[in-house]
Amino acid sequence: MFSKNNSEPHHLNTSRDYLRKYLLKLYPRTIQSIILISFTLVSLVCMLFLGMSMYQRFEGRSRQMMTDNSLQMLASTTSSIEDYLRRMRRISDAMYYDVIKDMDFESEDLSSEMSLLYEANKDNLVSFALFASNGDLISAAPIALKKDNAQIPEQGWFSTAFASLENLHFSTPHVQNLFLDETDYRYHWVISLSRAVELNYGGKPRMGVLLVDMNYQTIQQMLESVNKTNSDQYVYLITSNGQLIYHPKAEQISLGIHNENFAQAAGYDDGVYEENFEGEKRIVVVDTVSYTGWKLVSVTPIKNFYLGMQSTRYFVILVAALTALAMIFMNQMVTMKVTQPLRKLNESIKKIEAGKTDSAIYIGGTSEVEHLGKTLQRSLDEINRLMKDIVIEQEEKRKSELDALQSQINPHFLYNTLDSIVWMIEGEHYEEAVFMITQLASLFRVSLSKGRTIIPIEDELRHAENYMNIQKIRFKNAFTVDYDIAPEIKECLTVKLIVQPLLENAIYYGVKNMDEDGEITVRGYKEENDIFIEVIDNGYGIPSEKLPYILTEDKRASKNGSGVGLINVHKRIQLRFGEEYGLKIESEPDEGTKVTIHLPAIPATEENRERLEKGGAYA
Known part of the structure; x- marks a missing residue:
């Protein structure tokens, strides 16, 4: 029994030695086998990551294209709205600076000029009106009768105009209910542009408010045309504090059937955002309308982006698999082509290491090995050149500094200065002479x-x-x-x-x-x-x-x-x-x-x- 126990460890040791020797034989020791195995493993891993990267890149590019389209569409729409608001500002400016500023309201009437300006721009306007500071109507076009129950001073556009006298103010859409119109019984949805104006009454200034009621349908039609051409997304317009100006589902929102994230959109700066609203992920693009601070918001559900992506996945997998097979085949050819030039390159480097600096680096083989050989040769040449340049540079530095020291005291300057000092002493300009000597001494001290x-x-x-x-x-x-x-x-x-x-x-x-x-x-x-x-x-x-x-x-x-x-x-x-x-x-x-x-x-x-x-x- 004792001998049997001694034989078991010996048998195990022999088996382990044999296994170690066998594994050492299998372990690749030549550069060709190492490159072949390594390249194959790396290729397979790379193809896996390549497939994933291709898919993610395509997904990112598609999302970017969708975002860019939203940005371009939003920029174009914002520009159109800004152009319309700019025209309204110009109309208001024309009425104020070209008509009201030059008129004496104590003896002149504004009606004809206001009517002319209204007729020239009636396609985009609902009405013009000028009110006194107490809310009394001074003039209006095309309607001249104010409703008895119209409390002008309580209107938001009226109080806002007096709150900031220097600015123009745009209101949210509302029904115009200030005037009596016997010829037209429709209700007009308008956006009011109001401003505080100065009125001249016999040389005495009084304050008033100029009101320009813009046709809300003009802005509505702009945004409706955008929403019709983009079935996968929609656009809405809100004020800077989140009040609704336009939404394609405005009626559903008013009835509580549809919800929209107005408060968060109002807090966004211009740019692109991703948000999760009521369980739906979506991309939100925000652009601010000049003059008003209104925010034009584009909303695109992310689910629309993933439509059609399944076929792309299959295509990416197929391309990755074919590429992996091609690379495995190419690895065999590359390893054979790379091995021999690498050996020659290694031998030439060993000669340089042995001190034979005049030996040339081997340049040949594949482009990578050839490039490596050229780079090493250039590095060797650069080292030799730099060693020579260092010697030359040090010589130039010493020469330059010597020239500087030799030029510290310019004899001509010193002669002229001393001559000037002598002239001052002879002319009894002692204070100036002392000042010159003091400055000259300080100059030489620093020199x-x-x-x-x-x-x-x-x-x-x-x-x-x-x-x-x-x-x-x-x-x-x-x-x-x-x-x-x-x-x-x-x-x-x-x-x-x-x-x-x-x-x-x-x-x-x-x-x-x-x-x-x-x-x-x-x-x-x-x-x-x-x-x-x-x-x-x-x-x-x-x-x-x-x-x-x-x-x-x-x-x-x-x-x-x-x-x-x-x-x-x-x-x-x-x-x-x-x-x-x-x-x-x-x-x-x-x-x-x-x-x-x-x-x-x-x-x-x-x-x-x-x-x-x-x-x-x-x-």
């Missing part, structure tokens, strides 16, 4: 900046202001300088000596020789994470043929006499902060020039300054 090339914008602007103070005295205030600097940019960092060269250009090439007073403006502001400093002058401007070459090495643009120079400033900014920053020049001949400095907003901390001084572009 030196303890050898730093990165300084706060506040210091850079102080340096520019010192420079301009000196120049204004030298040129005997031949120009003015205005500063408009946002306080938040002063505590940010900048490359040193970038504003003064722009001001120097503005003086010598802009306003120096002007017959009239020159104006120079320095404006600084921040937008999001960027800082902009503008130097604007009203000088002669830059010729259009030279403007595109100012910031290039092209010899067609003159760059002499500008201190550090615009191109130097532009390159120094880009070397320090990146290609997206630098200068932008806008100029019109005889109009002036605007040069904009574009910098990143970098807080003026010592850590940031040291990073920029040592490491180049700010990260």
Whole structure:
């Protein structure tokens, strides 16, 4: 028994080892078998999702088309209603501004003019009427007799007109019951347009109300024509607070047979909504009518959308199944075609890894493998090129910064300034001489900046202001300088000596020789994470043929006499902060020039300054 028990574990271990070896043999180890199996499984899964996605996409597209149709139809209908209301406003304006404003009611009668305007627009109107502030009828067309029991001041359109004197007011549909009409015994459904008007009685103003009763049937016919052409949906019109103006089932609603979601629709902004009303899902599209705040609402039951979708489901399933079979067949061919180029590509990469940087990447096989080979080759070439460019860029940066340091003290400027100081002392203009010396000392203090090339914008602007103070005295205030600097940019960092060269250009090439007073403006502001400093002058401007070459090495643009120079400033900014920053020049001949400095907003901390001084572009 003891030996038998020992043999059972040995038998189990042998079986497990055999099973493990068998499974290892079945496990695909070649790239071809791995791709074939993987592609097949992925293809089947993809086809499943593809079928579902196709169906959902078709469903979404169909719903979108239905929504777009509703939006277009609603926009067209809203436009028609707005055009009609606009005509009514124009009629009211014509009566008020062209007739009532120019009439003295103490000695003149309005009836003829009102009748003429009514006859010209009677297809869309029911009546015109003008009332005094106490409700007395002044004039009306075509009916002139007011009912004895018509309480005009209690009418909603009358009180609303006086509640907001400057506006025109549209009422909800109602039966016109103000006048006696012996020739027509019909009841007229109207929408009243009322406004408060000023009446002239012998030079004394009095208030009144101008009433224009529009024919409600005009709007009703517009909406009925829309509802007839769209059997799957309907449109209704309500006020901004949910009062009904038009509904195709207005009678059923009044009798309680049919319900509508007026309150919620009135709260919707313009757009598309899905709602569940009385157990029915539906799409609601809302558009607001100008002048009135009325809301035109389109309602489409979602059940209409699903009609005919069953055949689409069968079609999607058939297409997915056929595509899956085709992809399984294609996977076999693709794996054979892809395997060999991948091996060659792998071997060429191993050579590069071994240090043979002069070796070429294999390019061939399928388009994907060929593209991968070309991409790797381009990357290798780009790495080699960038290594060379880094060396060149560092050399250019050192040269540019050296040029900037060498140009910090312009000998010509210094000579002229000292000469001006001597002249002032000889002329006993001591206060001006002291001011010049103080400004010159401050200018040199910022220029030196303890050898730093990165300084706060506040210091850079102080340096520019010192420079301009000196120049204004030298040129005997031949120009003015205005500063408009946002306080938040002063505590940010900048490359040193970038504003003064722009001001120097503005003086010598802009306003120096002007017959009239020159104006120079320095404006600084921040937008999001960027800082902009503008130097604007009203000088002669830059010729259009030279403007595109100012910031290039092209010899067609003159760059002499500008201190550090615009191109130097532009390159120094880009070397320090990146290609997206630098200068932008806008100029019109005889109009002036605007040069904009574009910098990143970098807080003026010592850590940031040291990073920029040592490491180049700010990260």
